[in-house]
Amino acid sequence: MLISPRWQSQTALIMALGITATSAIPILMATPATATPQSYTVAQGRRFPRQRPPISQQSTRIIVPSGTSIRVKSQEADKIVVMPDETAPVTLTTTRDIRSSNGTILIPAGSTIEGEIRPVNRGTQFFAKNLIVKNTNRVIPLNAKSQVITETETIDKGTDVASILKGAAIGAAAGAVISEIFGDIDLIEVLAGGGLGALGGLLLGGKKKAEVFVIYPESDLGLTLQSDLLLN
Known part of the structure; x- marks a missing residue:
């Protein structure tokens, strides 16, 4: 065909x-x-x-990604002493600028981080609550935490307690137990400068020894962001 x-x-x-x-x-x-x-x-x-959303809105979001490390220190004390079961409020200060990939400062050194030390399984740990950005006083919720600290120190009658407490911020519970061990030792001046709560009274002649955490903020409390931090 x-x-x-x-x-x-x-x-x-x-x-x-x-x-x-x-x-x-x-x-x-x-x-x-x-x-x-x-x-x-x-x-x-x-x-x-x-x-x-408009491209302009997407491009202006400033985010510090999850996993970012934040170096900190305490302006109030060289170390923090708490009992294993104690929760204590702590304020820390950032020691290094957090920068973007192009070098822009996102979190300046000297910003304030509010949080608390809490007991966790087999240790104690710092949990951040708020970031107060330096020079702006903006308060931003912060989801960050330190490593778990597990090493304790034993305090008993033979301990050079002055060396432990010198330059330390003392938790109220730790202060009460230490004063109970040492009886008539004068801890009032040390505890008054601790910044972690007032001592409720000296308990005399009870415990023989106690386990405490002695925390050095600059080396022990480096923080890691647990989620993205939106700065704007």
């Missing part, structure tokens, strides 16, 4: 259109996955704009 040249050209045109349409579908459907200012969904062969 002979096919006229007119039918041959129409058949070729239809086949060409069919091939073009088939190959175009995956490219069109892949469009929403591309990082363009406007993406689309496809339904019944038509393209519909998908609502997205």
